[in-house]
Amino acid sequence: MRKDLVFGMAGSGGDGIVSAGDSLLQAASAEGYHGVMTKSFGSQIRGGESSCRVRISTEPIPNPGGNLDVAVALNWEDFLKFGAELPVSGNTVVIYEAATGIAENQIPLVGVTPLQVIAVPIAAMAKETAGTERAKNTVVLGLIAGWFGIGGQAVMVGIKKKLAKKGEELVAANQRAFDAGVAFAKEHPLKSDMTVMPSGNKGAVKLLTDGNDMAAAAALFAGCQFFGGYPITPSTEIMQFFTNHVWKYGGAVLQAEDEIAGIGAAVGASFAGKKAMTATSGPGLSLKSEMMGLASIAELPLVIVDVQRGGPSTGLPTKTEQSDLFAAAFSAHGDVIRPVLAPTSVADTFRVVVEAFNIAERYQTPVIVLSDQEISQRKETMDPIDTTQFKIEERLRPTAADLQDYKRFRITENGISPISHPGMPGGAYLAAGIEHNETGAPTNSGSVHQRMNDKRTRKFDPLLNRQDLFEITGNPDAPLALVAWGSVAGVCREALQMAQAEGLNVKLMVPYLLYPVAEATYNRFFASVQKGLVVEQSHLAQTFKVLRMHLDLPKGLKSLARSGANPFLPGEIVEALHHLLAELQRSHEGKLQPQE
Amino acid sequence: MSAICEYQAKDYKSDLKPIWCPGCGDYSVVQGIYRALAAIGRPPHEIAFISGIGCSSRIPGYTTAYGFNTVHGRALPIAQGIKLANPDLLVLAAGGDGDGFSIGGGHIAHLIRRNIDITYIVMDNQIYGLTKGQLSPTSQKGRITVTSQHGSLEEPVNPLLYTLAYGAGFVAQASPTDLASMASIIEEAIRYPGFAFVNIQSPCVTYGEEAQQIKGLKAISENLSTLGHNPADRLAAMDLAQQYGRKLHLGVFYRNPEPAPTYDGLIRERQAALSKGAIPRERILDLFIKK
Numbered sequence: 046m047r048k049d050l051v052f053g054m055a056g057s058g059g060d061g062i063v064s065a066g067d068s069l070l071q072a073a074s075a076e077g078y079h080g081v082m083t084k085s086f087g088s089q090i091r092g093g094e095s096s097c098r099v100r101i102s103t104e105p106i107p108n109p110g111g112n113l114d115v116a117v118a119l120n121w122e123d124f125l126k127f128g129a130e131l132p133v134s135g136n137t138v139v140i141y142e143a144a145t146g147i148a149e150n151q152i153p154l155v156g157v158t159p160l161q162v163i164a165v166p167i168a169a170m171a172k173e174t175a176g177t178e179r180a181k182n183t184v185v186l187g188l189i190a191g192w193f194g195i196g197g198q199a200v201m202v203g204i205k206k207k208l209a210k211k212g213e214e215l216v217a218a219n220q221r222a223f224d225a226g227v228a229f230a231k232e233h234p235l236k237s238d239m240t241v242m243p244s245g246n247k248g249a250v251k252l253l254t255d256g257n258d259m260a261a262a263a264a265l266f267a268g269c270q271f272f273g274g275y276p277i278t279p280s281t282e283i284m285q286f287f288t289n290h291v292w293k294y295g296g297a298v299l300q301a302e303d304e305i306a307g308i309g310a311a312v313g314a315s316f317a318g319k320k321a322m323t324a325t326s327g328p329g330l331s332l333k334s335e336m337m338g339l340a341s342i343a344e345l346p347l348v349i350v351d352v353q354r355g356g357p358s359t360g361l362p363t364k365t366e367q368s369d370l371f372a373a374a375f376s377a378h379g380d381v382i383r384p385v386l387a388p389t390s391v392a393d394t395f396r397v398v399v400e401a402f403n404i405a406e407r408y409q410t411p412v413i414v415l416s417d418q419e420i421s422q423r424k425e426t427m428d429p430i431d432t433t434q435f436k437i438e439e440r441l442r443p444t445a446a447d448l449q450d451y452k453r454f455r456i457t458e459n460g461i462s463p464i465s466h467p468g469m470p471g472g473a474y475l476a477a478g479i480e481h482n483e484t485g486a487p488t489n490s491g492s493v494h495q496r497m498n499d500k501r502t503r504k505f506d507p508l509l510n511r512q513d514l515f516e517i518t519g520n521p522d523a524p525l526a527l528v529a530w531g532s533v534a535g536v537c538r539e540a541l542q543m544a545q546a547e548g549l550n551v552k553l554m555v556p557y558l559l560y561p562v563a564e565a566t567y568n569r570f571f572a573s574v575q576k577g578l579v580v581e582q583s584h585l586a587q588t589f590k591v592l593r594m595h596l597d598l599p600k601g602l603k604s605l606a607r608s609g610a611n612p613f614l615p616g617e618i619v620e621a622l623h624h625l626l627a628e629l630q631r632s633h634e635g636k637l638q639p640q641e
Numbered sequence: 642m643s644a645i646c647e648y649q650a651k652d653y654k655s656d657l658k659p660i661w662c663p664g665c666g667d668y669s670v671v672q673g674i675y676r677a678l679a680a681i682g683r684p685p686h687e688i689a690f691i692s693g694i695g696c697s698s699r700i701p702g703y704t705t706a707y708g709f710n711t712v713h714g715r716a717l718p719i720a721q722g723i724k725l726a727n728p729d730l731l732v733l734a735a736g737g738d739g740d741g742f743s744i745g746g747g748h749i750a751h752l753i754r755r756n757i758d759i760t761y762i763v764m765d766n767q768i769y770g771l772t773k774g775q776l777s778p779t780s781q782k783g784r785i786t787v788t789s790q791h792g793s794l795e796e797p798v799n800p801l802l803y804t805l806a807y808g809a810g811f812v813a814q815a816s817p818t819d820l821a822s823m824a825s826i827i828e829e830a831i832r833y834p835g836f837a838f839v840n841i842q843s844p845c846v847t848y849g850e851e852a853q854q855i856k857g858l859k860a861i862s863e864n865l866s867t868l869g870h871n872p873a874d875r876l877a878a879m880d881l882a883q884q885y886g887r888k889l890h891l892g893v894f895y896r897n898p899e900p901a902p903t904y905d906g907l908i909r910e911r912q913a914a915l916s917k918g919a920i921p922r923e924r925i926l927d928l929f930i931k932k
Contacts, residue, residue: 071931074931075931250930251930251931252926252929252930252931253929253930253931254928254929258929259929262925262926262928262929265922265925266922266923266925266926268922270726271722271725271726273718273722290919290925290928292908292911292912292914292915292916293912293915293916293918293919293920294916294919294922295912295916296912297725297726297908297912299721299722299725301718301751302718302747302748302750302751303747305715305718306715306717306718306721306747306748306751307718309711309715309718309719309721309722310718310719310721310722310725311722312711312719312722313691313709313718313719313720313721313722313723313724313726314722314723314725314726315722316689316707316709316719316722316723317689317722317723317726317727317730318726318727319726319727321722321726335712336712336715338712339711339712343709395926429926429930430926432923432924432925432926433923465707466707467686467687467688467689467706467707467723467727467730468686468687468727468729468730469686470684470686471686472686472707473685473686473705473706473707473708474707474708475657475701475702475708475709475710476707476708476709476710477702477708477709477710477711478694478710478711478712479710485702485708486657486702487699487702487710
């Protein structure tokens with residue numbers, strides 16, 4: 046029996062393979078398993094290739110998994126388009142459509158001999174039992190229930206709910222297709238038992254959602270009352286969530302005429318005294334950069350969620366990458382610090398977005414949340430989050446005494462000045478993108494500019510001491526280290542566990558705060574490090590370079606970086622760590638020999 | 642009974658000294674705005690005055706309202722966010738012809754179709770003054786400037802016809818040649834319940850052409866009311882607007898006799914309708930519970 050199974054399924058757009066993944070995830074969740082599902086598509090609107098990866102486990106899941114345990118190909122052409130996103134190994138059971146006409150010993154997977162290969166007449170079974178090939182995905186769910194013990198009748202409960210409005214006959218047809226799948230599996234047992242262990246957690250309350258919906262819900266929890274945005278893959282669902290819910294909390298949402306107007310409206314709402322947010326992806330972040338600079342100099346709180354996709358330009362709109370770090374940290378001209386935070390999972394997207402609002406309000410600044418396509422569109426089961434443990438911060442408002450002689454940009458010791466908003470008597474001031482003195486009056490003075498730059502920089506100092514924005518696991522004195530953020534952090538968490546199980550002395554740092562770079566925190570972490578890897582999905586190794594810009598990195602710290610849409614596997618990271626350890630041992634031997 | 646005037650024009654004037662050239666038309670515009678605001682009588686702190694970048698975009702700083710001198714071309718996107726975030730505010734937006742019809746030209750159509758209750762004042766001088774005399778979107782074809790040294794090859798934008806065609810509920814034109822009527826036009830624009838556009842021919846004394854100075858403007862100006870124009874007649878307004886650049890028609894081109902609902906009003910209705918039965922914020926994650 047297994048504790049953990051990774052399914053990868055692909056077909057063409059009309060095959061309903063993603064819908065099957067959804068049903069599987071929901072059924073597993075109902076049975077008390079932990080589950081994560083990611084989707085990946087071609088960029089076609091309809092048709093084209095689509096795939097999903099579902100990982101089910103009796104334990105909490107750090108990432109969507111490496112090599113597949115179970116591969117399902119409704120046709121090979123579409124399956125192969127996903128390449129490294131759906132890796133098959135010698136431990137994979139491959140299930141595919143018999144109607145492809147390809148013999149079991151001739152499947153088109155080069156250089157790998159799967160554990161077992163089974164051709165199943167999926168389309169024929171669907172046609173025979175449900176009268177239509179459209180039930181292929183239900184047959185697949187039956188096969189999975191039969192062979193792996195996942196889903197079972199919970200799948201049909203979900204399907205019945207989904208199809209309830211469409212009539213009993215359709216439900217019955219799907220039940221027949223499902224039963225046929227189960228029956229086929231029972232008649233053709235696998236060579237080795239791959240059923241999953243009972244979860245022991247059936248009936249426990251679980252949350253199930255994706256990163257985009259979580260980001261929007263977290264914003265509403267934090268008190269966000271305005272969202273301005275423009276549709277862009279893969280962030281649009283954030284705006285969609287707002288259009289459904291924000292009104293209930295007295296707020297508003299605007300689908301603006303363009304990306305600039307979207308952030309512009311949010312800047313305006315913040316000026317008007319409301320917590321505001323926008324969301325976008327790479328091309329939109331480029332367009333918004335001037336407004337981000339405006340919010341920085343006008344010292345207006347604002348949260349910008351950037352769901353990274355492959356870039357530059359249109360790039361790979363439906364695939365994940367971590368290549369917006371430079372843009373997040375450095376875009377918009379001028380000397381400016383703009384905090385950048387990143388979640389690593391759907392669950393911690395909640396915490397990170399709430400934190401982003403708190404930082405934005407406290408320091409009167411735009412804050413970027415760097416999510417990525419994988420987190421934003423992956424669905425994850427999670428334990429309920431106790432929202433009472435989160436403190437919600439509000440911007441510093443002027444007191445009656447402050448308003449006696451109100452200076453909006455008063456130079457204070459900590460750099461934070463009380464902020465008024467239209468409607469507040471006695472607080473009127475001129476906000477401006479132009480440099481200004483303490484009252485807000487425009488100026489060209491070099492000395493005022495110097496003092497204001499200093500104020501706008503100094504105010505972030507306390508942020509650099511926030512230890513809670515870094516997760517450090519493993520042996521604190523370890524000579525080997527990993528650094529990773531965003532969705533890649535989940536892969537490294539699993540790699541850390543695997544490496545420790547193999548006896549490696551290693552630790553992992555996951556920064557939630559990417560910028561400004563908390564130099565002291567990194568220096569403490571790197572003090573014991575002789576060899577290590579900064580793991581990221583960026584061809585230019587942006588994270589490694591930003592760290593190198595701020596820190597004297599240990600000589601043995603290397604970059605493990607690659608382009609997006611090429612996921613890291615925990616196993617390859619462990620292998621790389623072994624390699625580093627071997628290097629380390631060789632260099633020690635080299636040093637010791639002359640002394641002997 | 643006549644209304645008690647609690648505020649005077651001077652109450653809206655700030656201590657900042659304008660950077661404008663002596664004789665600039667924008668001095669008259671800001672005077673017109675002080676008078677209009679005094680006539681309306683909202684306290685300055687309930688007014689948000691938003692501009693872009695350019696000579697004329699300095700204007701919010703010369704008032705005692707909450708001002709926001711933003712980035713080039715983006716007064717309207719920011720102004721709409723302010724109005725939607727707090728519909729109780731009186732929101733004014735202002736800027737030049739380049740700010741509104743060139744770099745920011747994509748926004749006005751959308752504010753008009755949303756009918757957000759904002760008054761937008763463009764100080765139209767047919768030139769880029771702050772950057773020292775380049776071609777603007779309202780410069781006449783053939784005009785020689787530092788960036789059109791052999792004459793402009795482009796037809797100018799017609800701000801009046803554009804805004805009428807986009808469906809603005811209120812479109813008017815004014816000029817410093819008649820300050821009293823400018824003030825009353827701005828007042829009327831602010832009172833109009835919906836998006837209101839006022840184009841003000843405001844001469845650039847430094848880079849403007851002779852014909853566009855006060856004397857030249859007076860020579861081509863005509864009062865719409867004396868022409869017998871009916872401001873409820875949108876097609877007649879569009880007909881007159883075609884003479885933009887040749888004639889200076891002053892007054893209200895169009896005022897929708899049946900103003901459409903405003904976006905900011907509609908969102909209030911939506912908020913009221915949907916607020917009942919909302920999950921408390923601290924329990925919002927209940928939306929994700931799967932049973």
